[in-house]
Amino acid sequence: MPRAGTPVARAGLSREGVTALALRVVDDGGAQGFADLTLAKVAAAAGVATPSLYKHVGSLADLRRSVALVAVNDLTRATAAATIGRSGPDALSALAWAVRDFAREHPGRYAAIQLSPDLGAADDDPLSLAGAETIAVIVAVLRGFDLPEARTVDAIRAVRSAVHGFVSLELLGGFGLPDDVDHSFEVLVRLLVAGIEDLAHPAPS
Incomplete structure (x- = not known):
């Protein structure tokens, strides 16, 4: 799995893939990583526009639960x-x-x-x-x-x-x-x- 900030192929996105990228963002952020998690950061890591994530997660709250x-x-x-x-x-x-x-x-x-x-x-x-x-x-x-x-x-x-x-x-x-x-x-x-x-x-x- 690429580190946060490394784009992945858009075709490879799925709920599991978005969650994995979010986990990378959280891990890279240290103790504040979860508090600072945003859809924009995950989208940037995936190399897609933020609205594209809504095909896989319902909201930031939904992603945080995942x-x-x-x-x-x-x-x-x-x-x-x-x-x-x-x-x-x-x-x-x-x-x-x-x-x-x-x-x-x-x-x-x-x-x-x-x-x-x-x-x-x-x-x-x-x-x-x-x-x-x-x-x-x-x-x-x-x-x-x-x-x-x-x-x-x-x-x-x-x-x-x-x-x-x-x-x-x-x-x-x-x-x-x-x-x-x-x-x-x-x-x-x-x-x-x-x-x-x-x-x-x-x-x-």
Whole structure:
């Protein structure tokens, strides 16, 4: 696939091809790539006029959802591959590092993952289903902690918010102190493990 800015043959355009070009634009734009995605940029990369894209995508919002869908599926594969065969703290650590590694390697796609499905979307909405697959990986990881069912949602939210918060700050250059960021992330992971273990087996009051 050519890099963004390299025209492709007009005859080769399709919805998948336009999405692939949009992903290149997003990747080339770094952390702001998804926010800065426009139909004009994709059209320029394809070597066509912007109206030509409407044969393949309904709107910029439609294209953004297609990009987000690919990105979510990419992250799900990365986290699943990192955690397979692991359990408990080892699996949670692998999950957290896989998310961070993905975000650092593909900051634009990571930003795309944060696009929420439309409110009131049908049960078979592709983006909703893809997001559910990502959550399923987290649930599988947390299963190794023997959490009570009533605490599973709390644990999922804690893991997602903690890792996403750290990763987002890092991508935006929010860690300006000279201290080792990898070490700080490892501390966060250990805190998460301890917190999840406490949810599973709280100390007697």
